[in-house]
Amino acid sequence: MYGLEAIQAHNGWAVAVVGITIVFTGLVVLSLIISQLHKVLDFISNPNKFEVFRPANVEPADKKDEPVEEVPSFTGAQMETARQYRMLARTLEDEFLLPKLLNLAVISGVDKPHANLGLLVRAGVITPDGQGFFQWNQDAFDRIIS
Amino acid sequence: MYGLEAIQAHNGWAVAVVGITIVFTGLVVLSLIISQLHKVLDFISNPNKFEVFRPANVEPADKKDEPVEEVPSFTGAQMETARQYRMLARTLEDEFLLPKLLNLAVISGVDKPHANLGLLVRAGVITPDGQGFFQWNQDAFDRIIS
Amino acid sequence: MYGLEAIQAHNGWAVAVVGITIVFTGLVVLSLIISQLHKVLDFISNPNKFEVFRPANVEPADKKDEPVEEVPSFTGAQMETARQYRMLARTLEDEFLLPKLLNLAVISGVDKPHANLGLLVRAGVITPDGQGFFQWNQDAFDRIIS
Amino acid sequence: MDALFLEFFQNTGFYLCDYRYIIMIIIGCIFIYLGIAKHYEPLLLVPIGFGMLVGNIPIFKGLGLGIYESNSVLHYLYFGVTQGIYPPLIFLGIGAMTDFSTLLARPVLMLLGAAAQAGIFITFIGALALGFAPNEASAIGIIGGADGPTAIFLTAKLAPRLIGPIAVAAYSYMALVPVIQPPIMKLLTSREERLIRMEEPREVSKKEKVIFPIVAFLLCCFLAPAALPLLGMLCFGNLLKEAVVTERLAVAARNAIIDTATILLGLTVGASTQGDVFLTGSSVRIFVLGACSFAIATACGLLFAKLMNLFLKTKINPLLGAAGVSAVPDSARVVQHVGQQEDPTNFLLMHAMAPNVSGVIGSAIAAGVLWSLMA
Amino acid sequence: MDALFLEFFQNTGFYLCDYRYIIMIIIGCIFIYLGIAKHYEPLLLVPIGFGMLVGNIPIFKGLGLGIYESNSVLHYLYFGVTQGIYPPLIFLGIGAMTDFSTLLARPVLMLLGAAAQAGIFITFIGALALGFAPNEASAIGIIGGADGPTAIFLTAKLAPRLIGPIAVAAYSYMALVPVIQPPIMKLLTSREERLIRMEEPREVSKKEKVIFPIVAFLLCCFLAPAALPLLGMLCFGNLLKEAVVTERLAVAARNAIIDTATILLGLTVGASTQGDVFLTGSSVRIFVLGACSFAIATACGLLFAKLMNLFLKTKINPLLGAAGVSAVPDSARVVQHVGQQEDPTNFLLMHAMAPNVSGVIGSAIAAGVLWSLMA
Amino acid sequence: MDALFLEFFQNTGFYLCDYRYIIMIIIGCIFIYLGIAKHYEPLLLVPIGFGMLVGNIPIFKGLGLGIYESNSVLHYLYFGVTQGIYPPLIFLGIGAMTDFSTLLARPVLMLLGAAAQAGIFITFIGALALGFAPNEASAIGIIGGADGPTAIFLTAKLAPRLIGPIAVAAYSYMALVPVIQPPIMKLLTSREERLIRMEEPREVSKKEKVIFPIVAFLLCCFLAPAALPLLGMLCFGNLLKEAVVTERLAVAARNAIIDTATILLGLTVGASTQGDVFLTGSSVRIFVLGACSFAIATACGLLFAKLMNLFLKTKINPLLGAAGVSAVPDSARVVQHVGQQEDPTNFLLMHAMAPNVSGVIGSAIAAGVLWSLMA
Ligand code: NA
Ligand code: NA
Numbered sequence A, B, C: 001m002y003g004l005e006a007i008q009a010h011n012g013w014a015v016a017v018v019g020i021t022i023v024f025t026g027l028v029v030l031s032l033i034i035s036q037l038h039k040v041l042d043f044i045s046n047p048n049k050f051e052v053f054r055p056a057n058v059e060p061a062d063k064k065d066e067p068v069e070e071v072p073s074f075t076g077a078q079m080e081t082a083r084q085y086r087m088l089a090r091t092l093e094d095e096f097l098l099p100k101l102l103n104l105a106v107i108s109g110v111d112k113p114h115a116n117l118g119l120l121v122r123a124g125v126i127t128p129d130g131q132g133f134f135q136w137n138q139d140a141f142d143r144i145i146s
Numbered sequence D, E, F: 001m002d003a004l005f006l007e008f009f010q011n012t013g014f015y016l017c018d019y020r021y022i023i024m025i026i027i028g029c030i031f032i033y034l035g036i037a038k039h040y041e042p043l044l045l046v047p048i049g050f051g052m053l054v055g056n057i058p059i060f061k062g063l064g065l066g067i068y069e070s071n072s073v074l075h076y077l078y079f080g081v082t083q084g085i086y087p088p089l090i091f092l093g094i095g096a097m098t099d100f101s102t103l104l105a106r107p108v109l110m111l112l113g114a115a116a117q118a119g120i121f122i123t124f125i126g127a128l129a130l131g132f133a134p135n136e137a138s139a140i141g142i143i144g145g146a147d148g149p150t151a152i153f154l155t156a157k158l159a160p161r162l163i164g165p166i167a168v169a170a171y172s173y174m175a176l177v178p179v180i181q182p183p184i185m186k187l188l189t190s191r192e193e194r195l196i197r198m199e200e201p202r203e204v205s206k207k208e209k210v211i212f213p214i215v216a217f218l219l220c221c222f223l224a225p226a227a228l229p230l231l232g233m234l235c236f237g238n239l240l241k242e243a244v245v246t247e248r249l250a251v252a253a254r255n256a257i258i259d260t261a262t263i264l265l266g267l268t269v270g271a272s273t274q275g276d277v278f279l280t281g282s283s284v285r286i287f288v289l290g291a292c293s294f295a296i297a298t299a300c301g302l303l304f305a306k307l308m309n310l311f312l313k314t315k316i317n318p319l320l321g322a323a324g325v326s327a328v329p330d331s332a333r334v335v336q337h338v339g340q341q342e343d344p345t346n347f348l349l350m351h352a353m354a355p356n357v358s359g360v361i362g363s364a365i366a367a368g369v370l371w372s373l374m375a
């Protein structure tokens, strides 16, 4: 069977109309929902319920403000030790345990390992992630050294 | 069955001869074809039909010649902006869209974003890939800055 | 069936006791073995049988001692050539063939490619892996250059 | 020994060869050439092209070499095609790569992705008219969806016999999008329309991006449950990407998983095109219908964009309609290219990504509808 | 055409929907929310959560869409769950990631990992008392092992019908470890005990690390051969890691392999929780028993640590006992956290890793024992 | 409870153990030791060695633990070995890693790769003489091809029962190439010959590299269609690499795919060597024949090189002939090593890669020939 006859026999027109209608329905409704989504989210997040999802461009501002004020000044020797700690930290994973780093420092003969590690933590160069692990904050380090 | 008898019974000699012959035939013919291949290719590529496959060591020469002559000179402020653009470009994928970069620059408060972006494009620091995407050319950037 | 009756019927107490006993047996025996393991290993390695497994922190010491004494002094031109070789070596894989590097050097127009390559090998900047491949020793290079 | 040589010779490709294998090998080489030298969809044309070579080595039956012999290696790898497993895995990876920001910023552009799917259904009718059975006509129509994995998935479900020609047609025309679309785009739009600039899309928040795949999945699959395997994986991959905390899973999805699936799908689809079963009249008709469906889909997208402009206050550039056919990201690049021919400073690509990715969703829905109506 | 619309509408999710699907979709969204917003085990909660959405789209039977239909894509992917293939592959990756140094440095802490497995067997008895059959009770007990892959593996072997609820319970409570454990830890330990500092572990040699997986594997599998699939892969992965010369295989194990298995396992386990089969009384009882088993396991670990302190010269911090339940690395982090609440300069995490990883070995042995006794 | 303890004890490995398991476990440990401490082919000896441990844990039948039980995890993973699926996937990765430049620069060296395959056929005759059936003799002969995946593939097709011993023999001798080859090389060459320097190969163009896998594939598979699964994948992988535009697929092939296949193949091949079926007279004979085949192949390569020197104007260093046995890249390294013992400034390795990789092609053709003649 060919031509219009085949189309008719297999219900071709109906299938085509149903098909295109469904596709349009789906995407039109989805576009309507999306277009309202950010308004709904703005409304919800006004009471600051979902602080977890901060918009990306707010973060840098947050970070910049904090550490600047509380940076202790470093002496030359302390800077040198900080550099040694940076080297050691690089040998660890991104999230590391403080005792592990300290242990490395002791083994490597870093000067006054405890005191200097404490200094780095206070200066925000080594920051806790709240779950027992610590991270190296390269930005803070750069501010201190240079 | 063992020994020569087994070999004979299972047609061992014939299989071995056929086998080694086929292996040799295959590799001999292949080596003949290969040994002629580059001559054929040279012949074909004389009329410069297949520019797509350029031999690898020609490329650097190509690249070196072009951009040197057309580099506009940069003022100090322009260099600074170029550095900012480099930072922004790093946050994007290797192939990025120009409006996206421009948008970032506007948000980040880069000085005269449009004019400076145009400058970088003309200097070949940001190069089009011919399909709408752009790439950062670190070599060109280094030449301009240092 | 529920409650104690069900537990009894399905032999619950016995299964639990057997289960926890096996788990304890396994881990207790394993912990005993482990606690003796390093003593056994120390005993075995006294006759230096398994030099292959050196404890990690011994290695740097080993490496430091050797090459210092045998480093030939480099002239300015030789340093420059060494830098060119470093660039070329970077384009190769970590383990590379010397002829390949030499070939690259010849193509790239490095000054006295053979002599300078020999110098780098003698200085331990390019070290053989004993199986025909060579590696770039960045530490040795740094000592020579800086 | 002579007998053995003769027997061996009678099993070589030189003895068993047939002109149709040679034709297919040449076509395979052309695919490889287009992929490597012309950069047309190389990630698909090269595997499919080499697969054509593999499938058209003249082999003797019985040893378990051919893709259609049940214990051959190729047959095991082909299983992922015939059962429709590779396409959802590829969609998982596509989801983990796709950024729906532009779509979220201007959802109205999603309608262009819907409009272009009309090409699917018009081609379906055409295929019926050319005498194909309804299930085959559906599989042929989906070529117009311009989405390889979707086409292979639907064909595997509805008309497995046609996987070879439909896959080859779909990928050929996707590769040829830069050739097919521009004339139609120029014909159906005026210079003024092509010069229209789109305004910068608004910034989209992280939350929106996370919620989108969930909402899109639930809505579309409630509407067309048969789109579940494709849309489920697409949205799942996208959620893994946008969630950030699941980045390592998204990395696996958009590297190891999609690349492996692409290699195996391409190779085996190519290998399924054995000359003696592939070179038939119906393959030729499928190719003709495929070309029409791309052209129609492009036209539908463009015309719908012009229709929308009658109602919209801020006009959209009707070229964007051509990106609705999917063929991600090639048709979006074509839009950019054609737009820049009129005004080199007009950057349409980012905007074209919106109809482009919604075209993927649209054709997955269309596949679901056709599957549920035909099965 | 009206008939066709009607037919299509009767196949949509809107028509087929049932309140139980909606409940499960909401639960799925909660899983996704907890994973993304609360960072609770995101690598598992997000795939399982999205899988719940996938599994609770109301679909019509017969097309081959549902996970329980034999030719659906989901069914093929689910095969790795029902046959217990994914869990060993995940263990391969875990082995290739885990550093057993702290365990090697102080093997006595391994006993804490044994003690916490008492939770498994006590829960087993409880499940019997609540009327579950012995094989089901075993699968429920293993939830207390706090090890997702182990739980899924054993359930697939002993009570495949319960994979959904047991997997969901196991992962839910593993995610909720930071909520469940601290009160029990504070209740069962005094302030003085929580202040105990652990001394630095000794340096462990490379040789020891290489030999450990071989010895551990041989010993444990001679003792409990049924632990072979899990422990074999765990130790194999660890050997690949510690051998150094096989680094590229270890990289594959801890990236492509584990991530792919995690994606597919999470998605399909989630999708197996279809509302109409999932929301039953037995699921509720499983959840209650699961919560108990975590609490009991934690208590057993803590109390055994206190018991050990009666005999040991150098006292250990009894909080470490809580890490014996596995739930790597979350319960070790909880130990660190609770310890730091008393003394911010007391770093217990590294020490807690020893009972933590030995808890994994312990629950794998327990699973082997239960499997061989029940099969 | 006592009964339960007894029952459990009777299922432990301690009770079920047999001296043959212990022997195999010791052999497994030796494999691991050689791999890790001696760096002999660690990527294969470590997985196979650990697999031997896994396969020789004495387990009770019926639970589905053993590799030969139809629903065990190991059995599912072993499927890729018995059906010959892993070897082609490994060849895909090898293709995507191999640089055929030196071969293209001096194609005459390819003959050395052909000559060394004589070892395969001579061993085949030897195996017939020792009483093996022709299909077994073929599988044993291919050990002399010095190519693990090829040997496993052919054995899986012709004599699946022998996969364990043949795989172990093949990989053992490949690992021992630095021990087996040098004495033969020194015996059959004079000092003057070993001092011959090879001239620098010419630069090879990109086009040649792209065309080579296509031509090599078509030619070899027309000649020996049964080589298709191995050569097809090898050439496909190489094309993906040389095409450059398909780099991401080549990356997947030479990382995720080959590493995963290697892990699973090594582990399951090792696990298939259960003491009670492995330690037989036929395994011993296979090992003896395997050693012979390596020695013969080396000798054939060397002697053919000397034969070629009678006709060539520019003499080649006959040591290169030893690299024709494949065992990539170990035998090429041996050539380099033996050459440098005479003249430390003579770099033969790069040149030895040409016969080395052509040996891979050669043994794949030989496998195809044997398969088609024996099946
Ligand atoms: Na589409
Ligand atoms: Na546990």
Ligand code: NA
Pocket: F117, F144, F145, F146, F147, F324, F325, F326, F327, F359, F360, F362, F363
């Ligand atoms: Na070979």
